Amino acid sequence: MRRIISMLMENEPGALSRVVGLFSQRGYNIETLNVAPTDDPTLSRLTLTTVGSDLRIEQLTKQLNKLVDVVKLADLTDGAHVERDMMLIKVRATGAVRAEVKRTTDIFRGQIVDVGPTVYIIQLTGTSDKLDAFVAAMADAEILEVVRSGVAGISRGEKVLSL
Amino acid sequence: MELLSGGEMIARALEDEGVEYIFGYPGGAVLHIYDALFKDCKVPHVLVRHEQAATHAADGYARATGKPGVVLVTSGPGATNAITGIATAYMDSIPMVVLSGQVQSHLIGEDAFQETDMIGISRPIVKHSFMVKRTEDLPLIIRKAFHIASTGRPGPVVIDIPKDLTRPDAKYEYRYPKTVKMRSYAPAQRGHTGQIKKAAKLLLAAKRPVIYAGGGVIQGDGSELLTQLARLLNYPVTNTLMGLGAFPGSDRQFLGMLGMHGFYEANMAMHHSDCIIAVGARFDDRVTNTVDKFCPGAKIIHIDVDPASISKIVMADIPIVGPVQSVLTELLAQIDVLREKDSGLPDQSALARWWQQIEEWRASHGLFTGRRYGESDMIMPQQVIESLYRVTKGDAYVTSDVGQHQMFAAQYYPFDKPRRWINSGGLGTMGFGLPAAMGVKLAFPDMEVACVTGEGSIQMNIQELSTCNQYNTAVKIINLRNNYLGMVKQWQDMQYEGRYAMSTYEDSLPDFVKLAEAYGHVGILVKKLADLEGAMEAAFAMKDKLVFLDVIIDPMEHVYPMHIAPHGSMKDMWLSKNERT
Numbered sequence: 001m002r003r004i005i006s007m008l009m010e011n012e013p014g015a016l017s018r019v020v021g022l023f024s025q026r027g028y029n030i031e032t033l034n035v036a037p038t039d040d041p042t043l044s045r046l047t048l049t050t051v052g053s054d055l056r057i058e059q060l061t062k063q064l065n066k067l068v069d070v071v072k073l074a075d076l077t078d079g080a081h082v083e084r085d086m087m088l089i090k091v092r093a094t095g096a097v098r099a100e101v102k103r104t105t106d107i108f109r110g111q112i113v114d115v116g117p118t119v120y121i122i123q124l125t126g127t128s129d130k131l132d133a134f135v136a137a138m139a140d141a142e143i144l145e146v147v148r149s150g151v152a153g154i155s156r157g158e159k160v161l162s163l
Numbered sequence: 164m165e166l167l168s169g170g171e172m173i174a175r176a177l178e179d180e181g182v183e184y185i186f187g188y189p190g191g192a193v194l195h196i197y198d199a200l201f202k203d204c205k206v207p208h209v210l211v212r213h214e215q216a217a218t219h220a221a222d223g224y225a226r227a228t229g230k231p232g233v234v235l236v237t238s239g240p241g242a243t244n245a246i247t248g249i250a251t252a253y254m255d256s257i258p259m260v261v262l263s264g265q266v267q268s269h270l271i272g273e274d275a276f277q278e279t280d281m282i283g284i285s286r287p288i289v290k291h292s293f294m295v296k297r298t299e300d301l302p303l304i305i306r307k308a309f310h311i312a313s314t315g316r317p318g319p320v321v322i323d324i325p326k327d328l329t330r331p332d333a334k335y336e337y338r339y340p341k342t343v344k345m346r347s348y349a350p351a352q353r354g355h356t357g358q359i360k361k362a363a364k365l366l367l368a369a370k371r372p373v374i375y376a377g378g379g380v381i382q383g384d385g386s387e388l389l390t391q392l393a394r395l396l397n398y399p400v401t402n403t404l405m406g407l408g409a410f411p412g413s414d415r416q417f418l419g420m421l422g423m424h425g426f427y428e429a430n431m432a433m434h435h436s437d438c439i440i441a442v443g444a445r446f447d448d449r450v451t452n453t454v455d456k457f458c459p460g461a462k463i464i465h466i467d468v469d470p471a472s473i474s475k476i477v478m479a480d481i482p483i484v485g486p487v488q489s490v491l492t493e494l495l496a497q498i499d500v501l502r503e504k505d506s507g508l509p510d511q512s513a514l515a516r517w518w519q520q521i522e523e524w525r526a527s528h529g530l531f532t533g534r535r536y537g538e539s540d541m542i543m544p545q546q547v548i549e550s551l552y553r554v555t556k557g558d559a560y561v562t563s564d565v566g567q568h569q570m571f572a573a574q575y576y577p578f579d580k581p582r583r584w585i586n587s588g589g590l591g592t593m594g595f596g597l598p599a600a601m602g603v604k605l606a607f608p609d610m611e612v613a614c615v616t617g618e619g620s621i622q623m624n625i626q627e628l629s630t631c632n633q634y635n636t637a638v639k640i641i642n643l644r645n646n647y648l649g650m651v652k653q654w655q656d657m658q659y660e661g662r663y664a665m666s667t668y669e670d671s672l673p674d675f676v677k678l679a680e681a682y683g684h685v686g687i688l689v690k691k692l693a694d695l696e697g698a699m700e701a702a703f704a705m706k707d708k709l710v711f712l713d714v715i716i717d718p719m720e721h722v723y724p725m726h727i728a729p730h731g732s733m734k735d736m737w738l739s740k741n742e743r744t
Binding site for chain 1: 286287290345348469471474
């Protein structure tokens with residue numbers, strides 16, 4: 001099952017490599033990875049998605065929790081949550097396709113953030129599934145470049161991942 | 164307010180930490196530190212002949228004393244040479260603090276002379292590591308390193324120190340913190356009471372119980388409580404390779420070691436048990452054999468200070484996360500409460516039947532004594548260990564290397580006390596035995612320390628004979644020489660039709676007696692069984708001498724029992740070359 005694991009870690013050099021290293025060391029896969037500072041300058045928030053059986057995910061979260069740089073950890077998929085992935089996609093936009101790309105972007109509530117004579121850059125935010133669907137919908141256009149931020153997530157309601 | 168340089172801070176912090184020995188080797192990046200140690204430091208430094216030996220010696224010291232071992236090495240090759248020893252300590256959860264020099268801060272990343280990314284290289288084999296960025300952080304970082312290394316599930320911690328941060332002319336305020344608080348590090352202090360109650364209930368309802376205790380009981384100083392629990396309930400106990408000595412080895416209730424080369428009765432009891440209480444053990448693959456077939460009828464109580472050890476391999480029915488001492492104390496109290504209500508617990512007639520079964524197993528295929536393969540003058544390896552046991556009255560510290568000799572020592576030297584059996588269990592590091600023995604002997608100079616080894620392992624750190632000469636560490640080396648890499652040969656006999664690929668030395672071995680003498684020690688060659696006991700006694704009679712006892716043994720012997728793998732269960736064992744369960 002796909003899991004979204006989010007953690008607060010010490011904003012120290014080497015902390016990220018410990019988390020990432022653990023995955024290769026113990027044979028887990030990271031599907032997406034997103035890491036950035038938080039409102040507290042001593043902490044970074046890292047969110048990753050991975051796939052595995054319940055047993056394997058339990059072992060993984062225990063191992064992550066053991067890392068001294070990991071301060072707090074939550075499996076967001078344990079409860080209701082909001083998840084977002086952001087994509088920038090550059091497509092060839094010429095001739096009839098140019099209008100079609102614009103229409104599809106509107107349907108997906110994306111934005112064209114850069115317009116060139118032959119290319120569009122489209123920004124789209126949503127769940128990973130939605131982003132995948134958009135890429136599939138662009139099948140007739142020539143996709144030049146895709147960049148995704150990786151999933152960021154947060155629990156719904158009162159549940160908070162903080163110190 | 165006292166002003167100290169980085170080098171002086173390190174020297175002082177090690178004093179303040181109560182360190183008894185530093186095991187190390189100097190080099191460019193740590194010269195400021197060495198100069199500070201030389202000028203003013205009460206902690207003696209032991210100069211090894213190879214950095215790997217520094218880590219093993221610190222490791223041996225730590226295993227014997229329970230206190231963190233301390234290592235000091237230079238950057239680059241000094242650091243990488245230490246890696247095998249750090250990994251050895253990591254796999255066996257041994258507290259250790261390794262200080263490694265690093266090139267000057269402004270050179271980092273430039274492929275400078277003797278530069279290596281020590282933090283990166285050691286990352287998967289440390290409990291934690293620190294890269295020092297500012298000299299003034301050194302005292303707190305050192306305190307944190309000792310705290311992390313020695314609490315919770317212990318392990319090695321690396322501190323990487325760029326040379327410029329230790330220079331003598333840059334002085335900063337030194338204050339050594341007494342305590343340390345870390346928001347992201349809080350090992351469990353006690354187990355969950357509800358879980359412990361459940362465990363007590365399950366344990367008392369058992370009809371075929373086994374106590375399965377590992378190295379965690381020794382590391383957590385829980386041997387007395389474990390013994391109390393076993394004696395109170397009259398339950399059988401088995402120890403892992405790492406746990407030997409956690410329960411008295413010569414006690415009737417002891418079933419011997421379990422696992423791949425475990426005792427027949429221990430493996431049989433585990434397989435047929437209805438309730439296994441695992442204490443400080445981690446269901447290693449050398450214990451379980453095929454996991455799917457592991458102890459099919461047993462409910463499992465698993466006590467460990469590391470939550471990640473629980474249900475990693477075998478699902479626990481009752482997991483308890485906590486230090487072994489506090490959990491066992493509470494478990495004993497809960498057992499008392501339940502027995503006050505029902506004094507018939509546990510079921511004595513069921514227990515009597517269980518013991519009868521165990522005694523039958525023990526009588527049928529208990530530990531082999533005697534000669535297996537026809538009449539001969541050759542010494543059997545087991546006889547050497549038995550002789551060592553007699554001569555040392557079972558009270559020596561025994562370190563070992565890795566291979567057949569390690570298993571023979573584990574099987575034939577019953578350890579009655581914790582911390583007496585010192586071996587590389589998890590990583591299986593050849594070359595561990597001699598430097599580890601040095602560390603033990605320095606910690607306990609008045610005790611007998613024997614290193615049981617083979618001609619393969621001993622040559623992996625033979626240079627330490629020179630260190631032993633310098634510091635007069637009078638250990639006894641018991642070299643079980645069969646002129647093969649014995650365990651490799653055993654597998655080649657069993658699985659490769661006796662094709663001895665690279666497991667022989669073709670008459671290239673040194674004369675170990677002369678070698679010992681060249682290093683300033685005593686060497687004794689033993690070829691005949693009739694000479695064995697006398698030579699062993701003579702070796703231990705030389706109190707202040709390192710004696711290298713080179714014993715020629717029967718090369719045909721294998722270690723038995725041996726789990727049948729793959730696809731076998733705990734109860735599937737080879738009992739000899741042609742006998743199996």
